[in-house]
Amino acid sequence: MSPRVTRREFVSAAASSAVISRLPKTSFSFLAEEKVPLSANPSWKEQGVLNLANSPYAKLKNVPVHAVTILDGFWSGRRAANVKTSIPSMGKLLEVNGRMDNFRRLIGKSDAPQRGPVYSDSDIYKWWEAIGFALQSGDNSALRALVENTAKDVMAAQQPDGYLNTYYVRERAADRMTPKTQQWGHELYCMGHFLQAATAYYRATGDRALLDTGIRFVNSFLIPSYGPEADKKPLLSGHPEMELALVELYRMTGDKRHLNLAEYLLRGDSRIALKPENYVYHFCGKPFTSRTKLEGHAVRAMYACSGATDYYLETGDEMYWKTLNTLWSDLVSSKMYITGGVGARSDGEAFGDPFELPNAQAYTESCAAIGNMMWNWRMLAATGDAKYADVMERALYNGINSGMSLSGNLYCYRNPLSFDPSTGDVIRNEWYDTTCCPPNLERTFASLPGYFYGTSKEGIYVHLFHNSELNWKLEDGTPIKIVQKTEYPWKGVVEFEVSPVVPVSFTLFVRIPSWSDSTAISVNGGLPIDSIVRKKDPNAGGSNNSSSVAIYKIPKAGEYYPVKQRWSPGDKVRVEFDVDAKLIESNARVVENNGRVAVQRGPLVYCLEGLDQPEGTSLADVSIRSGKNLNAGFSESFEKDLLDGVVTLKHEGTVSKASGARSSLYFSADAPASSSSKVTLTFIPYYAWLNRRPSPMQVWTPLQRS
């Protein structure tokens, strides 16, 4: 790729191989094709996770990943493990499991048969995307080589007509893009991930070879032959993903056809009729705007919502916005776990009914939690409303964060909220034949710096908190540096040093998380002034007596606190959140949680792991005791050698011993009550569970009110 491996070089290399002779001679017409022009405003270096710079309905713009340097703290170890362990070891596993040989067999470099499920190509692409984001945080020749060494073979496997897929080839070529394959075959899904990977890699390196390959698939293969027009074949998303990729492509090409194709996929084409249950399962094929609830395959639904929000950000389509709000309300009012995980049902990896949120049986696929974060990131961009950042943080710190082991080489597909190893379930694994989650987690951790800030015309939004340094600019172009010093989430204090290159007026919007019951904020040691009003002095007579009064706005949980002033280099903002441990209940309709509470401290959901409790204590028998002040009763300590450093919580709870009758499955309600005794319970953050030996775990524990 340019400059190291240009596409032209790759083509030469391919042309000198024996394969070329098998392809029709006339098929390389694309060699002479003009490159599609890519917008230079902003340049590839200035594009964020999403390039919203020119999106008319994006209130907030993204900040490039490289603009934020994450320093020592909560995420630094995770991100180091991602780059040092996860990405390299996943590369080896993809190789060992034939994911690259699938491409090589198509170019005569391998005799191995096709391996893996239909969507296996996407494993490579998501892994590339992870590398692309990692490269955006800093040059790394070893990682870059991983892409270069594999991309050649992948690009060489692209068909003359632009089609690229290793499954529907040879003996399966007749099934390519049939209505049935479009439904189940993941061809567009794979190429959506290809485009996302190519985009991340382009934004890291400026190398557009991969992107050109993806554009060729869209412009040469899809657009000429597929679409709503009567003379074209119909298209079905199957597994939403291409929608996101197309809108993002549109943001680079400015080519309306890319946006329109995304809209067409979101709308569905009645010429491909699905069974009623498959409109539900696939979450596509009928107008997105006809949806009224989250249902079906959770990852599909989250990706569809993300793509639909992307479409809204470009068009402001009111029907989309209405639908997105309806679905989002459905999510947070009845279908999201406290961990930000979504998708309750194993059967169909699906959303359940409202309030169907079982704990041990929670499916809560890592990919779905990631999809939840992706969607909320887009809703946040559309509105600047902190409620979306709250959901994003919840998913990130808990249901996504749990998906990768601290060691970086074990991944969860499911992220249950209760676990018993005696069931034989193994939750953390190095490899899955459907290995969607591991590289998805890798790309998410690699892209993390891009989620810390946003800009608007009014100033800068702070979404996330961590020791870090922002080097970016206001939307008017003024360079600015913001240093965050904090031990968040372990401690509630965050100190900002705000340094525009010259004094300048703007608003710093500091997110006050919804869980922070009381928040203190100061600017250069004093209270931030929201506004100054002239007020009548009640002590003075007459109607002309009035005085200037500064109004201080009280920080409110779940909102962005606007610090609006003229900023000079070195200005300090100090925020202190309430990170005390709290007991959380859930809606009475969540039957599994009746009478139970979860413990949350700051953004972190806590859990009990059996091995931390006194020997012989069964998690099924313990209760949390509450006094009048429900949230008291937890003592905390940071244990630096435990689980890479965590704050643990201790609580004097009770453990009960069932009477004879009560150890039966069913018994008369007047059977003698159980006896109970005190026990010291130790809670750890949920994300860190199952990083030692397998042991029972639970998030929701009975509450004994006293």
Place this chain on the structure above:
Amino acid sequence: MSPRVTRREFVSAAASSAVISRLPKTSFSFLAEEKVPLSANPSWKEQGVLNLANSPYAKLKNVPVHAVTILDGFWSGRRAANVKTSIPSMGKLLEVNGRMDNFRRLIGKSDAPQRGPVYSDSDIYKWWEAIGFALQSGDNSALRALVENTAKDVMAAQQPDGYLNTYYVRERAADRMTPKTQQWGHELYCMGHFLQAATAYYRATGDRALLDTGIRFVNSFLIPSYGPEADKKPLLSGHPEMELALVELYRMTGDKRHLNLAEYLLRGDSRIALKPENYVYHFCGKPFTSRTKLEGHAVRAMYACSGATDYYLETGDEMYWKTLNTLWSDLVSSKMYITGGVGARSDGEAFGDPFELPNAQAYTESCAAIGNMMWNWRMLAATGDAKYADVMERALYNGINSGMSLSGNLYCYRNPLSFDPSTGDVIRNEWYDTTCCPPNLERTFASLPGYFYGTSKEGIYVHLFHNSELNWKLEDGTPIKIVQKTEYPWKGVVEFEVSPVVPVSFTLFVRIPSWSDSTAISVNGGLPIDSIVRKKDPNAGGSNNSSSVAIYKIPKAGEYYPVKQRWSPGDKVRVEFDVDAKLIESNARVVENNGRVAVQRGPLVYCLEGLDQPEGTSLADVSIRSGKNLNAGFSESFEKDLLDGVVTLKHEGTVSKASGARSSLYFSADAPASSSSKVTLTFIPYYAWLNRRPSPMQVWTPLQRS
């Protein structure tokens, strides 16, 4: 079938058709075959649901279905609907849905393509079995004609080698009996049901034509080519069912090869290796005696346990008995619903982990509850232990009984313990493409009289209670008549008139259900005497003073009460069970039921249906209130016009109104408590739910202890 349609007649009919020419000329050698001799002791007329007359390890023997006449009462309407509506309408639906055409296309009588899933043949066979049992209760020429009209075509479709299946034919013939097809193709499953149907029909009519067809499949097709021997091909049960059928066949033929083949299927053959998860799912393929828990597909597991118990009844194999006890304990201690339903998980229609018993999501397939009854019937035969009859009654009155609508033409596949129609689920349906449950329910209701009594060397066991008349004999051959008069389960009194043809000594074992907290029993108006002992008179001095004392045994719930005496015609026994409504709790490990109770009255589990509650009452908001005496607080009334006549229960409970915060999905545990007010709750028997307009339903309701 003999005498009306002999197999020979069928062959002639087939021979005159065009089809014959397509078959190899030499293939009709079985036309000349000798009929396999069938045991005449007992004769076909004297064989029960199971023919245990000569089973060495059966403590209890079955009573023929025709020996018990069920009179007016709880079951009479259900059984009338079964014969008048269910069986005839199912026959039409099977026809409309091509189940018979599947056979006819093989004999040139239909050009229709194969329809339905792989196991569709079994739909016909289970429906035949239902008719067979119905005919055992009395001649019914219309029903008999239904079998005759269809059996001709089915028998004609049998292949020359004895193979009979409509799916693995023609274009799919190459897949016949391959290891993969044995795993998933249900060939043996279908023929197991064929044999059971043929057996029921034979016991109703003495007509052995169907049975001979089944025997030909076993003797000509299976045994010569399949088995553990090195020169034979391996066999896998796939979906256990053939095991039961083969042992029952052995009970008629005495042919040890039939028993051995059942044992071989129960043992599995390592030459057909399954994936680890498929040993779990299929519940076969590895030695039954290596099983340690109930897992995998619930119907498969229940049928495997039934077949294994059948094998034990013939052989007394201790390893089998140990395994059966282990699995039964697993069932009743952690995996059975209060309704007797089993199989918690939709995913794989499977048993869940211990205590994984969700209510709304309960899969609880009707077939699995029937399998549970079948298994417990066999365990009861082996032991005479009432604990098995308890489970049987629980499943029969609740989780099976719910499976068929009162109208007789709508069936449940799933029998959840909580329901909300707003989910869009439709639970009662006329037809399923996988229509296993409907004819399974039909055969169960039709066979019901056969489950009321058992005999042992000591006397007669009474398992079930209903207005009824038994005309049978003691095991010594003495004819006996027992009339039951009762309004059970609505009322607790059962009056027996016991009339042996001549005075005779034996024990009448009356089952005291486990739910009857206090039971009164009298014989001819006085207490039954358990024994008379000579006892020292404490008031008299000296060692020779003693007196005769009659010992009365107190009826104990969950046991058979033995009334041992010399019986004369017209002797009366009166039993009064405690059928008061009771509150039942479940083990704390059943998380969905924490803090909740179910209401049970006699054998019937009750539920709340939304439409019976005051308008605007949401089931999710109501609680049952308990006083000191937990079980008080229910007023009952028999409503003859409601749901074909049921006892309803009324209770002054509470309904709560969530505060603002508490209507969120998650909220701080110190959010203001909900307010509550009184409400009159009306409970109906669970089996009768969803027989009016769809409405929310729940079995487990929060208990507010006061």
